[in-house]
Amino acid sequence: MQLASDGFASLVGALQSALDPSRVRSTPIENVLYGRDALGSAGGSAGVVCFPLTTEEVQECVRIAGRYGHPVIPRGSGTGLSGGAVPVPDEGLAPVVIVTTKMNRVIEVDEDERIAWVQPGVLNLDLSRKVAHLGLHFAPDPSSQQACTIGGNVANNSGGPHCLSYGVTSSHVLAVEVVAPDGSVLVLGGLDPEPVGYDLRAAFVGSEGTMGIATRIAVRLTPLPPAVKTVLLGFPTLDSAANTVSRIIATGYVPAAMELMDQRITEAVEEFVHAGLPVDAAAILLVEVDGTEAAVEEAARVVAEIAHDESAISSQIAQDEATRAIWWKARKSAFGALARIAPNYYLHDGVVPRTRLTETLRSVCDIADSFDVTVVNVAHAGDGNLHPIIPYDGRDQDQNERVHEAGNKIAQLCVANGGALSGEHGIGLEKRDLMGVLFGDDDLVEQDRLRLVFDPERIMNPHKVLPEGSRCSEVAQLLARAGKAWA
Ligand SMILES: Cc1cc2nc3c(=O)[nH]c(=O)nc-3n(C[C@H](O)[C@H](O)[C@H](O)COP(=O)(O)OP(=O)(O)OC[C@H]3O[C@@H](n4cnc5c(N)ncnc54)[C@H](O)[C@@H]3O)c2cc1C
Known part of the structure; x- marks a missing residue:
């Protein structure tokens, strides 16, 4: 990698x-620190790490990287679980990592328009x-919500427990200001309820940093529900x-959230959070219903009835906000609690039709x-996201291999059962080479064409999302003619 060269x-x-020198870092420690995200198993090396404050500074960074031909890696907090923010050197050229965490101002709130x-x-x-x-609140609530950025949520089209009834990030983003790979500024989408023209906002949301850097985002704010009931169920x-x-x-009723944890993870979480979870149950469900008082009463009754019919061994309703909060803290601490079981973990994100949840969990x-x-097993079970x-x-090579082979099989199982590779964490580096399991060559080519419209020079987060296996494509031929490799 070109680190010490004159260039x-x-x-x-x-x-x-272009930036204050203290906000441009290239020491070995930063190379390592910003060389990974929360996936853990994939490591890159950040050539130089920039911390812009404004759209103009992002433009400057992107233009300079482009002038020197270096790849650009957008980065928020680095909590991504698919290696999306991992800087991979491109043709030996050190990546320029653009970290948005200092661009942390809520610019304007319009209470009336929400x-x-x-x-x-x-x-x-x-x-x-x-x-x-x-x-009001911002409804998408990834379990990492204390740490992850809204830019990262937009790039990964993130979900969260309450996205079951409120919808994932895409439903809550109206417009995005983007610094394109050539350094120009675009505004995709708009505040009108029905913006005219092609919906490029929708193409950008979920594009995992491959089409540009979001520098301002207009989000929908959602009213807090008038009433909420949280039910904790234990099953045999x-x-x-x-x-x-x-x-x-x-039944047709969609709770606000419906989260599942099996006994092993419940035990690990309980030892850590002390939330009073039923550790004797083989699996627990945390179900939240919200709406008017009357709707909530009725929904909680339906949930309790079905759970009873399925032989639930315990059923509790949170009687106060403190209990509700600690149950949610328990659920949202699940990944962290895994450190009690082993030093590393490999987390999957497949999604299946909810009617195939039981058989898929058995096959897993x-x-x-x-x-x-x-x-x-932890799951946003209500939307089939396992x-x-x-x-x-990770120090045991043999275990490493078995874990990753099992992971590939689990991803393929989800697709075979009518689902998809990712419910919310994105494809990134981790699942890039499995995209061919879900899409045919023609589909992948069309996706790549769209990417090329935004990033014809292929400098924006190369090596992510699309597999290298589609080299036979028309796009790859065009690239070959232009003397560029498939990224
Ligand atoms: C404990 C834990 C729990 C989690 N729970 C959930 C969950 O419930 N639901 C869920 O969906 N995810 C979850 N995640 C994954 C992760 O938190 C989300 O994907 C989150 O949206 C990533 O945000 P970030 O700021 O950390 O982005 P990063 O990890 O820094 O980046 C993620 C991707 O976004 C791109 N990107 C970042 N900022 C921008 C920008 N401004 N413009 C363009 N591209 C950008 C990066 O290039 C990368 O591809 C969890 C992660 C952890 C560690």
């Missing part, structure tokens, strides 16, 4: 002239806290918990057994 020194010098303009580095939970006094088997989810959804356990690895997690010791 690299001159790139760093140009960036330092819209906020924010910079991309605003943390998800900070926005909800900021507008809570208006009776994983099957009975999964069946309960399918049956609740089949069978796959784990066949590779002699342990699996724990998070089977394999705790392991």
